[in-house]
Amino acid sequence: APLPPHSEQEPGRTAGFVIVGGGIAGVTCAEQLSALSPDDPITLLSASPLIKSVTNFRQVGRAMEEFDVEEKTTGALQKACPNVRVVQALVKSLDTDKHEVYTEDGETFPYTKLCICTGGQPKLITKDNPHVIGIRDTETVQHFQQKLANARRVVIVGNGGIALELVYEIEGCEVVWAIKDDSIGNTFFDRGAAEFFLPHLTAGKCEEKKPLKRLKYTLTESSVDSPKKGETAMGGALGPDWKEGWRMKGKQDQVAHQVHVEYQCEVQEVLTREEFNRLGQAAEHFPGTSRAEEQNVADDWPVYVLLTNKRLYGCDFVVSATGVVPSTGPFLHNTQFCVAPDGGLRVDDHMHTSVPDVYAAGDVCTASWEPAPQWFQMRLWSQARQMGSYAAKCMVADRDGEEIDLDFCFELFAHVTKFFNYKIVLLGRYNAQGLGKDHELLLRCTKGLEYVKVVLQAGRMQGAVLIGDTDLEETFENLIINGMDLSPYGEDLLDPNIDIEDYFD
Ligand code: FAD
Numbered sequence: 001a002p003l004p005p006h007s008e009q010e011p012g013r014t015a016g017f018v019i020v021g022g023g024i025a026g027v028t029c030a031e032q033l034s035a036l037s038p039d040d041p042i043t044l045l046s047a048s049p050l051i052k053s054v055t056n057f058r059q060v061g062r063a064m065e066e067f068d069v070e071e072k073t074t075g076a077l078q079k080a081c082p083n084v085r086v087v088q089a090l091v092k093s094l095d096t097d098k099h100e101v102y103t104e105d106g107e108t109f110p111y112t113k114l115c116i117c118t119g120g121q122p123k124l125i126t127k128d129n130p131h132v133i134g135i136r137d138t139e140t141v142q143h144f145q146q147k148l149a150n151a152r153r154v155v156i157v158g159n160g161g162i163a164l165e166l167v168y169e170i171e172g173c174e175v176v177w178a179i180k181d182d183s184i185g186n187t188f189f190d191r192g193a194a195e196f197f198l199p200h201l202t203a204g205k206c207e208e209k210k211p212l213k214r215l216k217y218t219l220t221e222s223s224v225d226s227p228k229k230g231e232t233a234m235g236g237a238l239g240p241d242w243k244e245g246w247r248m249k250g251k252q253d254q255v256a257h258q259v260h261v262e263y264q265c266e267v268q269e270v271l272t273r274e275e276f277n278r279l280g281q282a283a284e285h286f287p288g289t290s291r292a293e294e295q296n297v298a299d300d301w302p303v304y305v306l307l308t309n310k311r312l313y314g315c316d317f318v319v320s321a322t323g324v325v326p327s328t329g330p331f332l333h334n335t336q337f338c339v340a341p342d343g344g345l346r347v348d349d350h351m352h353t354s355v356p357d358v359y360a361a362g363d364v365c366t367a368s369w370e371p372a373p374q375w376f377q378m379r380l381w382s383q384a385r386q387m388g389s390y391a392a393k394c395m396v397a398d399r400d401g402e403e404i405d406l407d408f409c410f411e412l413f414a415h416v417t418k419f420f421n422y423k424i425v426l427l428g429r430y431n432a433q434g435l436g437k438d439h440e441l442l443l444r445c446t447k448g449l450e451y452v453k454v455v456l457q458a459g460r461m462q463g464a465v466l467i468g469d470t471d472l473e474e475t476f477e478n479l480i481i482n483g484m485d486l487s488p489y490g491e492d493l494l495d496p497n498i499d500i501e502d503y504f505d
Pocket of ligand 1: 020021022023024025026045046047048052089090091092117118119120135136137161162327330361362363364379380381382384417
């Protein structure tokens, strides 16, 4: 029987589509469901007062896309999608037999189809230490910024996107960057690309080439003042331009940009000053400062970090940027979810979990289908959007008993971003992931300008890293998708004097 319109429904009475999570995955899922099924009730439950929404979406290739992320009020979503009701509530449990979701404040939400989009939480190197912080949402960035304003030195741990952006942005404060790999940005780059970026760590920031858009990540008065519902609830993860508009300046005006990288190490222990004193090991001085200079300020740090290479650094605080753990907590009690080794809810090629009528999308899920040769999951905003949108299509198709093919966006990994103010395009198996030794690389690098790497296997392009304004992305995307044998072209492929676009037209 058709369901009554939203205005006539009572909370907790009418089942329909229910989504948990107001991040990019959840909001995109709600919008897509609303577009496909405008007469069905859709309820979005989110712990955060503001929701994340994709704006200025641009399809820049067959798989490549660019968009901005904005925080919106729940009212804005409800206005755009009249059959979506947004409820600010922390979900605390789920009964998959009864098809009901329960919130912390005692409400029950029945569902016919449920999509879990609860994202992830920063993986902290140590819990409950006030000197160790993670960065995930607007509130945590604000906390970071406040701490940084009074800091002389910070230790950043981790080698992913957040760490890369932080070390580049922070000024007025010494940065010790501890990474477990032998080159920086290992999640995205090989050693060659890391070399390309290294000079920028010490030389300071590149001039902005054009005015940067300022995105609005704000906290409303009420969300700052009111105690947060549920200690563990977090806001949606920030979008790609999260650090713009935030002042990232430490206490030392004379220090412009000072980064020291500690390679191939992890944090062995985080020590209080008392523990440091008991240990009796001398703390390192920041490279470039003399022991005497250091002595003036040394040994009175609020916290010390002992690395596995036995170096010991004092600092004002530590940023733990070592990835996220999927937020599955409320759903695993008394349920039959298959959980992947990385802690995500396993989903099949219909974004369906192992539990009937429950789907998952975004950072909380782990893609567990046999992927296309040049696609793999990475917890990125682009994939959160794609998964949210595709999950909605699957939910509607399944309800209507229709077949649906895996979306094209899962054919090729594509990520367009910016690091150190350079445009970055990553395509396919851009770091030769999973290709074994049987592959070759073509490289082209102009110092300070561009870095191009192509991964070939049996003459076919499997992936590419494009740094700078190379203009090669669309051609390369097509070459990867078409699987054309490129052996006859050899190194001409990267010859700057050949217009590659014309070549393959
Ligand atoms: P989230 O955005 O985490 O949203 C989860 C939502 O679920 C939130 O609204 C939360 O309040 C809600 N929720 C959680 N638990 C509950 C509950 N129990 N009950 C109700 N609601 C709940 N990706 C890129 O591609 N490029 C970048 O440059 C980039 N930079 C980043 C920088 C930072 C600082 C961070 C933290 C992440 C960055 N990412 C970046 C990753 C990207 O932001 C995430 O992959 C993406 O936002 C995940 O979206 P999501 O919707 O799955 O989860």
